[in-house]
Amino acid sequence: MAGELESLESCLERHIPPGELAEVKRILYGGEARKLDLPTAALSAAQEKDFELQGYGFEAAPEQLRRPRIVRVGLIQNKIPLPTDTAVAVQVAALHRRIEEMVGVAAMCGVNIVCFQEAWTMPFAFCTREKLPWTEFAESAEDGPTTKFCQELAKKYNMVVVSPILERDELHGGVLWNTAVVISNSGALLGKSRKNHIPRVGDFNESTYYMEGNTGHPVFQTQFGAIAVNICYGRHHPLNWLMYSMNGAEIIFNPSATIGTLSEALWPVEARNAAIANHCFTCPINRVGTEYYKNAFTSGDGGKAHHELGHFYGSSYVAAPDGSRTPGLSRTQDGLLVAEMDLNLCRQVSDKWNFKMTGRYEMYAEKLAEAIQPFFIPNIIKE
Numbered sequence: 269m270a271g272e273l274e275s276l277e278s279c280l281e282r283h284i285p286p287g288e289l290a291e292v293k294r295i296l297y298g299g300e301a302r303k304l305d306l307p308t309a310a311l312s313a314a315q316e317k318d319f320e321l322q323g324y325g326f327e328a329a330p331e332q333l334r335r336p337r338i339v340r341v342g343l344i345q346n347k348i349p350l351p352t353d354t355a356v357a358v359q360v361a362a363l364h365r366r367i368e369e370m371v372g373v374a375a376m377c378g379v380n381i382v383c384f385q386e387a388w389t390m391p392f393a394f395c396t397r398e399k400l401p402w403t404e405f406a407e408s409a410e411d412g413p414t415t416k417f418c419q420e421l422a423k424k425y426n427m428v429v430v431s432p433i434l435e436r437d438e439l440h441g442g443v444l445w446n447t448a449v450v451i452s453n454s455g456a457l458l459g460k461s462r463k464n465h466i467p468r469v470g471d472f473n474e475s476t477y478y479m480e481g482n483t484g485h486p487v488f489q490t491q492f493g494a495i496a497v498n499i500c501y502g503r504h505h506p507l508n509w510l511m512y513s514m515n516g517a518e519i520i521f522n523p524s525a526t527i528g529t530l531s532e533a534l535w536p537v538e539a540r541n542a543a544i545a546n547h548c549f550t551c552p553i554n555r556v557g558t559e560y561y562k563n564a565f566t567s568g569d570g571g572k573a574h575h576e577l578g579h580f581y582g583s584s585y586v587a588a589p590d591g592s593r594t595p596g597l598s599r600t601q602d603g604l605l606v607a608e609m610d611l612n613l614c615r616q617v618s619d620k621w622n623f624k625m626t627g628r629y630e631m632y633a634e635k636l637a638e639a640i641q642p643f644f645i646p647n648i649i650k651e
């Protein structure tokens with residue numbers, strides 16, 4: 269095969285006999301997702317601006333006492349448009365322009381809540397372990413230029429914007445955090461949610477730059493539903509998802525930056541399992557492309573110094589509480605995934621499967637409190 273595989277789905281479509289394809293999709297994805305009828309103008313604009321546009325819908329049963337709670341979310345994945353050694357301000361401006369055009373198309377598709385990828389205003393440069401110029405991409409979550417830019421978008425399109433950035437916290441000595449800023453559709457700042465789990469794996473050297481988040485598991489009540497943001501590596505921690513769900517999240521976004529050799533086999537499993545286990549929708553988003561750094565860096569594994577972290581494989585998707593999911597976006601191209609969901613599905617699935625009711629949280633809380641003690645005695649029964 270020359271180059272990267274474009275997408276798993278297009279490969280299945282090409283090679284599975286038509287008679288068996290629907291059954292394969294039912295087994296793999298929980299059924300054939302309903303394709304959304306997106307406006308022709310949006311499809312043409314996406315084509316003209318060179319990004320993939322896909323739309324799918326999830327159904328819920330009609331209820332007698334509650335009206336459907338239909339919301340459209342937009343997931344945006346993208347490459348960095350400029351080389352990593354371009355001036356910082358020029359790179360940020362180019363990313364703002366790219367996102368602005370993609371959000372414009374999201375608005376044409378009726379998107380109510382949009383989420384961008386992790387650290388979307390910069391290359392994912394933490395692999396290098398160099399501080400400059402990468403730390404210069406950090407901004408105030410409250411009134412930095414990117415938050416102001418997103419507030420304008422939110423107001424213009426009446427859209428909630430989830431903007432994951434590298435945050436500089438001037439209130440506390442200018443320290444850095446990996447933070448998602450949540451902006452209401454009114455343009456007001458709703459708040460921020462910091463990345464709880466920081467990777468120490470492969471070339472993901474993020475712990476050199478920022479600490480584990482201290483904002484807990486906030487849920488943001490928006491006009492369109494209760495949302496939360498579990499940033500990237502938090503995806504591997506089932507309890508992290510659980511705590512957002514405990515606080516009432518109906519949709520949990522998972523803005524990420526991850527590479528094929530490390531995590532691609534985990535990608536379709538983890539967020540989808542979290543949607544099932546927590547009776548909510550989950551939305552993992554991954555960037556695309558390969559980012560090149562002028563100065564080579566090593567991985568501490570005896571291997572040669574290299575200039576690239578790896579191939580970011582995109583494949584953003586939405587998973588529903590009933591275990592169904594949309595196909596993924598491309599592994600290589602910029603894209604916008606629009607998913608329409610009826611949030612009533614969360615309670616309907618909860619009433620059916622009862623994972624919250626049967627959860628035995630009191631038992632786990634008690635035993636976890638014991639297990640974290642330094643002189644914990646594991647409950648092992650021996651002959």
Ligand SMILES: NC(=O)NCCC(=O)O
Nearest residue numbers: 467472500501525526531
């Ligand atoms: N950005 C980030 O946390 N990446 C770590 C790798 C992964 O979680 O797949």
